[in-house]
Amino acid sequence: MFIELDLQSETPIYAQLVDQIVEGIASGELKRGDPLPSVRRLAEELGINLHTVNKSYNLLKQEGFLQVHRKQGVIVHPDGMPGVTEAFEAKLQRQLRSLAAEAAVRGMTEEAFTEESRSVYRDTITNRGGG
Structure with a gap:
């Protein structure tokens, strides 16, 4: 998964991360059931605070884009994306x-x-x- 953050942007880092994950799903780079890195691993890879990644993942979970499993970790929602609400x-x-x-x-x-x-x-x- 390719994530590129602009640390100088006015857009908060968590929002940039949310946007890029949604764009990855929309483009097909991320597919149903695909695993995402753990909160800790992604934070380390991107050089950002793990609470920032956690906030992004939680927002994406609330919106129905991700699921969190104890065994599988964080995955793209296997049942597809939420409809237009x-x-x-x-x-x-x-x-x-x-x-x-x-x-x-x-x-x-x-x-x-x-x-x-x-x-x-x-x-x-x-x-x-x-x-």
Whole structure:
């Protein structure tokens, strides 16, 4: 699993980790039932605090992306990912509203914003199974 964190970013490290694991699942790099490194091992590999990794894993578990087993450790949820929930739709709208507002303030047209969104979505899906 390839994780690249930007320690200088305004985005918290735990959020970057969550995003990259979800992107790995979306791209097909991480598949149902795939094991993830233990909290301690991933923290050591990335050079970050183990509580940061634990927070990321817990959030992903709450969202239904991961399962934690005593014997198997942390794995990508074997039953597939959660569907579109009201909570997800609300989160999506909040994040898109913020991005759309910034795009508008910067002078980006609605068409350009829409096309950029499509491009990012398609690139994520196109990379499934590829690396």
